[in-house]
Amino acid sequence: MTNLWLDIVREYVSLKLSYESDRLPTLSGLASRLAEQFGATYLAGLWKEDLPRQLLWDADADIRPQYASETRALGHCAPTWSWASLTAPHIAYETVDGAFRVTPASIS
Numbered sequence: 001m002t003n004l005w006l007d008i009v010r011e012y013v014s015l016k017l018s019y020e021s022d023r024l025p026t027l028s029g030l031a032s033r034l035a036e037q038f039g040a041t042y043l044a045g046l047w048k049e050d051l052p053r054q055l056l057w058d059a060d061a062d063i064r065p066q067y068a069s070e071t072r073a074l075g076h077c078a079p080t081w082s083w084a085s086l087t088a089p090h091i092a093y094e095t096v097d098g099a100f101r102v103t104p105a106s107i108s
Contacts, residue, residue, distance in 0.1 A: 002050045045084040056094040
């Protein structure tokens with residue numbers, strides 16, 4: 001599920017939404033279904049069970065000079081550690097080699 005979600009996020013942030021405040025609410029239905037199907041916990045655009053890897057996001061460094069004006073979304077729409085807090089049009093994830101997992105019990 002995690003790779004699927006990262007792909008969804010990459011595609012989703014490139015959409016031109018009318019209102020930045022819609023970023024997370026529009027994903028909530030899909031996240032609810034995935035949470036039920038996989039028994040996972042959704043946290044403001046990321047998944048608790050894969051949180052360390054999903055925190056390795058950044059506005060895509062290859063295109064960053066074009067989007068130097070990327071800013072935090074206005075108002076309280078997401079915590080700053082979530083990709084949803086940034087209005088950048090592209091999100092990139094660092095790749096991690098090997099087993100990079102924590103158990104849900106270790107994230108409390």
